[in-house]
Amino acid sequence: MDECHNEVLPNITCHHSPVAGSLSSSLPGYCDFEAGLCGYTQDKQSDDADWEWRRGPTPTSYTGPRGDHTTGLGYYLHMEASPMRPGQSVRLLSRPLRGSRGPQCLRFYYHMYGSGTGQLSVHLNKDGEDVLLWQRSGEQSIAWLRATVEYQCDSQHQARVQQNVS
Numbered sequence: 001m002d003e004c005h006n007e008v009l010p011n012i013t014c015h016h017s018p019v020a021g022s023l024s025s026s027l028p029g030y031c032d033f034e035a036g037l038c039g040y041t042q043d044k045q046s047d048d049a050d051w052e053w054r055r056g057p058t059p060t061s062y063t064g065p066r067g068d069h070t071t072g073l074g075y076y077l078h079m080e081a082s083p084m085r086p087g088q089s090v091r092l093l094s095r096p097l098r099g100s101r102g103p104q105c106l107r108f109y110y111h112m113y114g115s116g117t118g119q120l121s122v123h124l125n126k127d128g129e130d131v132l133l134w135q136r137s138g139e140q141s142i143a144w145l146r147a148t149v150e151y152q153c154d155s156q157h158q159a160r161v162q163q164n165v166s
Contacts, residue, residue: 033068033075043091043160049084051077051092063114069144081118084165094159106133106149106159112140118166122149126157133159137166 031038033053042050055075058064060082068074079090097104110120121135134149 032070033077037077037092039095041093041095043093047091047162048088049079049090051079051090054078060114065111065113065144069109069111079163081116081163081165086165089162089164091163092161096156096158097153099153099155099157101154103150103152106151107146108161109144109146110136110140111144112136112138113142114139116166119164121162121164122147123160123162124151124153124157125160126153126155 031040037053053075054077055068055073057066058078059080064078065076066072068076077092106122112120117137117139119135119137122133124131124133133151134147136147
């Protein structure tokens with residue numbers, strides 16, 4: 001089997017107010033995963049495995065980070081793909097989010113390192129419609145990278161972070 005494919009999510013920040021506006025009205029707000037999943041949930045119905053809440057290095061050599069992005073010593077979410085087959089996925093769901101007339105922003109750090117890394121994507125589910133907001137495929141960097149996804153949604157919706165194994 002190919003070298004393990006690992007994806008990790010350490011800090012997710014959802015600001016559901018205008019991008020240039022105040023962060024005090026953020027929902028679900030800043031999450032560094034130090035105290036758990038911050039209201040995000042594993043998708044138990046539509047995926048094949050779960051994101052793992054962990055700290056320190058990933059279990060497979062030459063993949064993933066040595067620690068979280070924030071301090072290097074904290075927690076992050078990790079997806080261990082070595083036991084999974086191509087086409088399988090893991091999904092993380094936000095709680096229902098309020099809509100806004102102005103732009104909304106999802107900011108997070110991600111780490112995609114290792115052969116056969118697969119595809120990491122962010123989707124929006126609004127009224128049963130699935131909209132792809134952002135995606136990256138394959139190995140990206142040995143370092144953490146920052147992503148900023150700006151979108152418009154004026155009604156209640158849900159964000160989904162998904163990793164597909166290649």
